[in-house]
Amino acid sequence: MASVHFLCTHCEARLARETGEAARPCERCGAANYVAAPTTIQLCAACGHDQLYFQKDFNRGTGMLLIIIGALLAPFTYFISLLIVTILDWTIYRLVKNVVVCYRCQAVHRGYPVPPNVKAFDLVTHDRHVYGAAPPGAEEGHLDRDVGDGAEPSAEDFADDHGDDVDVEDAGRRHR
Numbered sequence: 001m002a003s004v005h006f007l008c009t010h011c012e013a014r015l016a017r018e019t020g021e022a023a024r025p026c027e028r029c030g031a032a033n034y035v036a037a038p039t040t041i042q043l044c045a046a047c048g049h050d051q052l053y054f055q056k057d058f059n060r061g062t063g064m065l066l067i068i069i070g071a072l073l074a075p076f077t078y079f080i081s082l083l084i085v086t087i088l089d090w091t092i093y094r095l096v097k098n099v100v101v102c103y104r105c106q107a108v109h110r111g112y113p114v115p116p117n118v119k120a121f122d123l124v125t126h127d128r129h130v131y132g133a134a135p136p137g138a139e140e141g142h143l144d145r146d147v148g149d150g151a152e153p154s155a156e157d158f159a160d161d162h163g164d165d166v167d168v169e170d171a172g173r174r175h176r
Helices: 060-076 080-095 123-131 168-175
Strands: 003-007 014-018 052-056 098-102 108-110
Touching: 060 080
Parallel strands: none
Antiparallel strands: 003 014, 003 108, 052 098, 098 108
């Protein structure tokens, strides 16, 4: 069954709502919230934000533990343990389903098909939400949203750090 997992905005308790379940107050602090799991995902169910990404629904700590165990056993197993961990990782990757996550509030939407407009995690988009801006130089691969669709980059996409225009023909060759 599809569900939304999010944090209470007042006490940061972990809350969950399943599809068809009515919105209700926080179980810990009683603060009102209006989160209900929708039947499809286009916007975040918890905050209404439109920028979402998908990732595998696997605990990162467990994944790191597997790698550490494989690395620690490597000298004693003639490094076969690393091969076993690699095969196990590949198997888990193929079996585990995707979840949709909100960049703004980190709400996790489980059991939904990933909409076509939702892309994999993007560090630049994440940094814009967390820090207000991406680090210097990080925007180089994110010039124009339409460029990925085969459109030629515009002259505005190619200005140096001082706002001076650069040679669009040369910049277009570097972009490809």
